[in-house]
Amino acid sequence: MNLLANLNPQQQQALTAGTGPVLVLAGPGSGKTRVLTNRIAYLISHLGVRPYNILAVTFTNKAARQMQQRVEELLGENLRGLSLGTFHATCARLLRREADYLPFKSSFVIFNDDDQRNLVKRALREFDIDEKRYRPHSVHGSISRAKNELILPAEYPNTNYRDEVVARVYTRYQELLLSSNALDFDDLLMWTARLLEEQPAVREKYSRRYEHVLVDEFQDTNMAQYLLLKHLAAFHRNIFVVGDSDQSIYRWRGADHRNVQRFEQDFPDAQVILLEHNYRSTQIILDAAMAVIDRNPHRTRKSLFTERGSGDKIILQEVFDGREEASFVVNSIAQEVLQGAEPGNFAVMYRTNAQSRQLEEAFLQANLPYKLVGAQRFYGRREVKDILAYLHLVYNPENETSLLRVINTPRRKIGNKTLEDLRTLAINENTSLSAILLDLAQGEGSEFYGSFTRGAGLALSRFGDLLTGWRALINDLPPLGLMDRILNDVDYQSYLDDGSEEGIDRWDNVLELRRLAAEYSDRGITDFLQDIALVSDQDTLDETANVPTLMTLHAAKGLEFPVVFIAGLQDGTLPHVRSFDDPEAMAEERRLLYVGITRAKDRLYLLHALNRSTYGYTEPSDPSRYLSDIPDELVEGGNQVLIGKPSRTVRADLWEAASPASPVPVLQSEYKAGMQVRHPAWGEGMVLNSKIQDGEEIVDVFFEDKGLKKLAASLAKLELVNTNQ
DNA sequence: GCATCGGATTTTTTT
DNA sequence: AATCCGATGC
DSSP states (O other), X not given: OOTTTTOOHHHHHHHHOOSSOEEEEEOTTSOHHHHHHHHHXXXXXXXXXXXXXXXXXXXXXXXXXHHHHHHHHHHOSOOTTOEEEEHHHHHHHHHHHTGGGXXXXXTOEEOXXXXXXHHHHHHHHHTTOOTTTSOHHHHHHHHHHHHHTTOOGGGXXXXXXXXXXXXXXXXXXXXXXXXXXXXXXXXXXXXXXXXHHHOHHHHHHHHHHOSEEEESSGGGOBHHXXXXXXXXXXXXXXXXXXXXXXXXXXXXXXXXXXXXXXXXXXXXXXXXXXEOBOSSSOHHHHHHHXXXXXXXXXXXXXXXXXXXXXXXXXXXXXXXXXHHHHHHHHHHXXXXXXXXXXXXXXXXXXXXXXXHXXXXXXXXXXXXXXEEOOTTTTTTSHHHHHHHHHHHHHHOTTOHHHHXXXXXXXXXXXOXXXXXXXXXXXXXXXXXXXXXXXXXXTGGGSTXXXXXXXXXXXXXXXXXXXXXXXXXXXXXXXXXXXXXXXXXXXXXXXXXXXXXXXXXXXXXXXXXXXXXXXXXXXXXXXXXXXXXXXOOTGGGOOTTOOXXXXXXTTTTTTXXXXXXXXXXXXXXXXXXXXXXTOHHHHHHHHHHHHHHHTTEEEEEEEEEESEXXXXXXXEEOOXXXXXXXXXXXXXXXXXOOOOSXXXXXXXXXXXXXXXXXXXXXXXXXXXXXXXXXXXXXXXXXXXXXXXXXXXXXXXXXXXTTTEEEEEETTTSOOEEXXXXX
């Protein structure tokens, strides 16, 4: 096996770098995954490091799986003992093993978004805090940020009233989590970092074990992750990190690309290796990407280059609105597929999830299949959530969110009044809802039975009885067996079957979940529930389907496609309005576009709409400011407008295309809002708007003396005075 | 206890 | 436009 074959000198240098800290700054498409996987293989095969002594962490399960697979291919041997996984899964494993040091049991569950938000709500209600003023979502965001920064409830800053509220809720939220024997996503990182920080014995154990620590997407690490990595690598100091500050797009979730600089400070002896050779894109695409990213301040410039040649120009397409944009995308893809292109070669990317709807509609209307990354399509389904809540409840009866979700699903005549009584009783008895339910299972023998009306008592008792039955099975049945038993006991299928098509769809999803559960007969329910809690959007991507992919720019990171459409390039969408007043956030918007552009291998379409709809209202919009940063010579206007409804309904599997409309030449706007221009008669004025109408550029100019004038750019002899960017 | 209606609110990005 | 929440009436 020659691990060095097919690697360029920089990649080889990274691969064979000796011991000590190594920082690999890897541009997009520069083969960083390859470097990481070959490095692991190299450590094992050439340096004789045992897999047991290696830790490699990624951000997504998909990346982890890919790495595992490639290392196995390279070595052709068993990697027993190798720790390779996502940050969250790695932390979960460590915390389960070291639970003796911690205030929760090793059987803890991981709460999902719903569970987390529910706990915040409960805490808010307990303190009688107005949920309108303090949105659970926003309060949770503050708590999450604190955890990522390793700030404990007691340490939460107290500079204004909101802080004070958050601190109180944070404190209570943590208590509620612990009383449910549950952790949230951030806890996994925070508890691990704190454990390693505070327990020298544990730190010693793991940092001695992990002779080599390797990290993917290092620029996306937050404080907690950085600290725990530092501790894990404390003994051997062999830490090999790969990242690209320009692709840091998770600042809002605590990621701090300055960790790259921090790394250089904390490990001054680090070898720094730069990977600039790009193996993915054409030079035109790389040039456009660099033109966009070079405008960000405080960065180390990279010059990406390729040997693939310049390639096709970027196609810039102006469309009327989101609908037309979607049609354009679908028609363009359909036409290329007609000419022999693989449907799976195409990807459509956008800034916000909401933008996917119109695109999906266009695909559906044309009867063309597509796949959508993320948005929790499967796990967000009501029926899937229901079944998982049942399993969670059986596994961990203290999980009140799950209990409340399923106690009356399907309907069991347990309504709000009964639940309120149950809660009051639980508080008075200083116990949990489930404990009372389980006791009520005895029926009249229960001391609580008399606390309810006859109907309510009976309904609760019945449910308690069901729960007791399932509890008894949990250690004897695999996840699928338990699931089937529950489905059967509650007659879930007839609950879903309301005679509608949707009911059948829903049952299909249940069957899909059964298939998933079947894979866990060896590993058991703990792993089943944990893995589901930690699936990422990218993980749900079905790579076998040869159809176009729709996804947010965030979800696109790490992926590549021959042809990429980036939709919705308007100011306010990308960059997003919510970032306007924060320079750091604006820099990140730019990086987001950079990530999007660099996903493209051969061809790139950039689309912007003249009108955008938000909240159901439509208003005019300006092209994204980033578009003007891309040099004109890299771009051509779309010269085939394939707009209009995909006119024929076609069989999806054939991928026949809609008939193309007659080609119409498309102009590019020469003038943009904010430009200063001079008119021969009216003097200086400012461009307020410019649009293409009937093959003509119409510019709105405001003149001090004359007021607003609409001019045809080709006729009015306008002179550019000063471009105000 | 449950279905229905109207109004408010939402959209930034996710492990 | 779509979803969530609370109030209302049966």
